[in-house]
Amino acid sequence: MSELQDVSTNASPIFTLFDSESVDRLTREHILRLMVGVAGAVRIRGFSSPQECADIMEGLDHREFDAYDENLIFPPIAKIGPAAYDFYGSHTLTEEYWEIADEARRLRGTLYHGADPMDLAVERIGRAWGHDVVPARSQGRDMFAGMIREIPNGAKLHFDEIVREFPGILDETPASFLTLNWYLSMPEYGGATRVYRRRWRPADEIHRDGYGYDEKVVENEPVAVVRPDAGDAVIFDSRNLHAVDEIGGAGRRVSLSFFLGASGRGPLQIWS
Template identity: 45%
Template sequence: MRPDNQARNIREKIVNKSKGNPTPVYTKFEEKCSKELVKQDLVDLAAGTLSAIRVRGFFSKELCAEVMENLQTVELGEYDQQVVSPRIAKLGPSAFDYYIDGGIGDEYWEHRDQSDEVRSALAKGIDPLVLAMEKISLCWGSDVRKSSINGRRLFAGMIREINEGARIHFDEIERELPNGLDDTPVAQLAFNCHLEMPKKGGEATIFRRRWMPQDEDNRDGYGYPYDLVKDQPYTSVRAEVGDAVIFDPRNYHRVETNKSPGRRVTLSFFMGLTADGILEIWS
């Protein structure tokens, strides 16, 4: 018998004798709640084995109150209501607001600078975005930086007000603007720190279901029907003022309607993990 055939037969005998149970498969879509942001939690979220991270007291209630008081003097813009309905008020440009022929329109950059200036004045002594970046950088172990297109840094740190809910949708920069960023993210996360919340409602609900090409047959504007996700595992995260909630926006998600008086206002941006292990952010 040739040596290679002999080795093959030995392997076959070993395989045939090893008849164990099938390997178990775990859903692993739980929410993690903690008092501090932990790097491993971000890694697990990017890997798809957590549904969401809730960090209690990411911002102090005093900072949130100061931002909200000064925000009263700011005239907020909104997403195009022909695309995004119900209305979502916001401070700052969204990259997809300015997508033109695979790039970003010129007006975006002026809007970026104006919005950075306004947001940086909402709290005395520190821009809320800078504080968030510092906290995430400390957790990650290296500096968080803003994403760029052709060397120009994108806007990050939108302030959004969602009181009437947001429809089921997903966010994925590589499907919206393929190869648009200078550094392609291998994973994408969404960050929301809650500056004000109603006593009831306003939860973020995340479903364990990602976009598939056939989903476009049921798309209405930016939203998708509940039927796409009705049988999927999900989690609903109820945050308090100052809490940060982070999840993978490539999963379908929605914001529940406020069920009591009050405003639901967040500091929001996306985080992309690059192949070099760098965290980059944009809105």
């Protein structure tokens, strides 16, 4: 495991990008460093093989993507599977959420030789964590995890923190929050993720820009920047403000994404 600062302009000895040579070298220690805030992001090279990615993308070639509500998320982001974010306005996960989740699981289960690629991701993270990886629960039911997303036009500066944005939806509140993005396809250039050592503050609301924030709120903040290859995965604390750059050239930016939460017990909880 090598430590490096990846095209970052603001050096910080306690907010760096850790670059793993392979998934087999990802350890519980790296995940814990993210949780306590002394690492900016962990890039796992070769989280999956090129052939695994090609097979999954072939399975996606003729699948129709849904999208977030463009009145809330613009530029548009295509996706397969429900996000809890889709239901914030309802103040609960409605029956529609569970129906969309069931359909997304069925579709995903056809993508990798009749198997679900999410099973690969869960097994590999569980091996590093050294304990079970289980669905988070809401209203006593297993939540959906493993959304497939395509982000061609970038994503605004934003944060994700379900207990702040959707309080009470999780049956058990995690103490730490991370997000994992497994990249199934990447374009020729662009599409980097920037993670800032900066949490949301109430005063940021004057800089609100749709679902995100004007980038002036992170001026001069330490940043970890990572531009993964297809087959890589990136993990970071989703409570830190982060953004995605627009893509360029040939190719698509497609990832399988989910959140991870650690509580006082051993298992990691996952949801999307």
